[in-house]
Amino acid sequence: MAVITNHAPFALTKAVHHFDGTRDAARPMDRVEAVRRAGEAFRNDMLKNPTVQFYKAMELVRVPYPSKFAYLNAYAGLAPFVHLCNKLFVIQFNTAEGIKTLLASPSDWEHQRTTPFFAHLDQKAGPLVPVMEALVLRKTNTVLGALASLGLQPEQVDYITYDHLHTQNLTRWLGSLHEPGLFPNAKLLVMKEEWASAQGLIPWQNQWYCPGGITGIPESRVIQLEGSVFLGDGSVALVRTKGHTEGNHSIVVNTPQGILVTSENGVSLDAYAPAHSRIPGLADYAARTGAEVIINGNTQEYVVDQYISMVQEKAMAGPCFLDARFPNVMPSSESAGHWLFPGTAPTLRMGEFHSGQLISTPELKKAA
Template identity: 35%
Template sequence: MADEKVLDDRLTQIGARSIPEFDGVHDVWPRGDRLNAVRDAAAAYKKRFKEQGVIRAAKSVDIAAAPYPVNYAFHDAVSVPSLPILSMINRMVVVQYEDWNGTPRTLVFEPTVPDGSAEAPYYRNLQKLADKVPGGKLFTDFIYKQYNEPGDVLEKLGLSRDDIDFCTFDHLHVQDSRMILGSTEVIEGESAPREPLFGDAKMLVHSRELATLQSMHPMQWAWYVDGSLGGVDPDKFATFDGDIELGVGVSLLWTPGHTDGNHSLVINTEDGVWVSSENGISLDNWQPELSKIPGVRRYHEQFGREICPNSNTLEDSLDQYDSMIKEKTMADPCGDDPRWLQILPSTELAPWKRFWPVVPTYVHGGIDYGTIESGLK
């Protein structure tokens, strides 16, 4: 009981609350029954979630394109010769809503700082390899593209860093918390400690994801930035467990599997419910039966699977499967083409002809609802 009170107090402080529909579903056994329990709970919650109302505004802006192996992107499903590396585009999403205390809030989802991501062991080693081979610079230019820095996005939207209440990532692969939350330590290669990117904003993070950074398994190491918690004020993190709703029309649903602490952004808009995470990097991952990427539909048909996961780190492949069904159940059909769900990958396969035939079958291209306003605090 005491632990529950601590959790409730933590949520009350940020104007959030837990979601009872999902209580206990991740403990259901056997695993086939758990999948059914997850699906049923998502359907039950979706009805109540939509009845509560919609967000004030949301806007997505592209940050950068970075390389990613094809075999990870579609669980080795691609069946034709292609480039071994493709590009995926990270998007930052700004969401404005009212919390359960009636306070207007501004949330930044996926504010990736590319310089920090480049220091993850996987990308650091990839860059070293490119530097050693003939034509490596051309390869780098072929794969990478910089669009915006998170601070530039705020300026474009008419916001200041002090307008931001919270930031969050669906998980902390290739993220350097020091570059977002600030640090008392000097990052290697820099001359002074980093200031917070978003003023006094707190980072919302699932307790299991933060614990992973504090004690990492060797199988997780390559995708997390070494020392990313160094000098960061622990009070800058607002941790939570399970599934929470932040306010009217916005929730963070626990979707474990890709990482233990993975969570998905879910927002309700005038066009219905949108879901965003990196459990997949294109709609083809969630809807393989509609995919035109060679091999992905066959993966669905051959194995009888409703999804084709993004699989660079399958910390638990069954959990990730269940989580993607949770996301599919929550998402509404797209108005422009109702065959497709309103799922916006937090990092999406670039629709560039240079990677044909491994290009997304359908692309939403971002979201834009309402008017982002400054001075809501």
């Protein structure tokens, strides 16, 4: 059984076994090759599954993020920050119980400012905070604004998931001790390792998790996953990609534009294909070291696994539908370039994107 359930059985998943045992080898490069082969096999199998009903990547907010973390050990430019664009993904997929709506990475960015790393940045900026905000905080949309723009009501959200829980505050969506939560029917899909981590962080980790971000969420709203799973008709998969955090997973979606793979193991397509990057230092680092990916290294919890996971993500994704030199990876936080941070604009950006036909609220109600 791939799923721990707290209450009713969760019948919408099927375990993914492709990666079982692929990280057991003593030699790290043997693990890389085993994961690459398994990723290719997984990709071939997933391509036989249906595509999703609807997929949309929507920009929420752009924030500064240290470039030394964004491209660990590789960045050779002068800009201290890159501009990270945090995205929301609205995904609808078919199941035996009808169409389900999944929100991936619904960041409640209005209520996660207390994340210690960013609170400290604010503290250092002091009276300059309003100036800095005006210059480098770009508030494009909120989760509720994005849903409203699509005509989806909060009650229609069946599931939410995050590739990892850094900076996230879930209590407004799922409820806390005092509040019922704005998504009354949504359940969180989370790897059991990530859920456990977030409840007992060591100081190395806790700078990046929002204090109180999961406090008081009723257990009935949480589905802890024991491993990788397909959802519904197999058009979506949540695949363990340990590295950036211990309980990290990738959101893998079969679309008419190919298999799109989302996580924050890397912050741009350049990070997944550094040999083709124009960002200062990346191509040189790749040539010098042989690295085929560049890690997003703010916490460096499991960097060897993160490297292997990025190879896995590339293998699952296959070539990018925009430019085959890059993989079909859709970072959940994608570097976007900014005039204050020259030389950080990625060579190729996924940006916002949608595919398929949204089933809107009235139609969902009719079907139910």
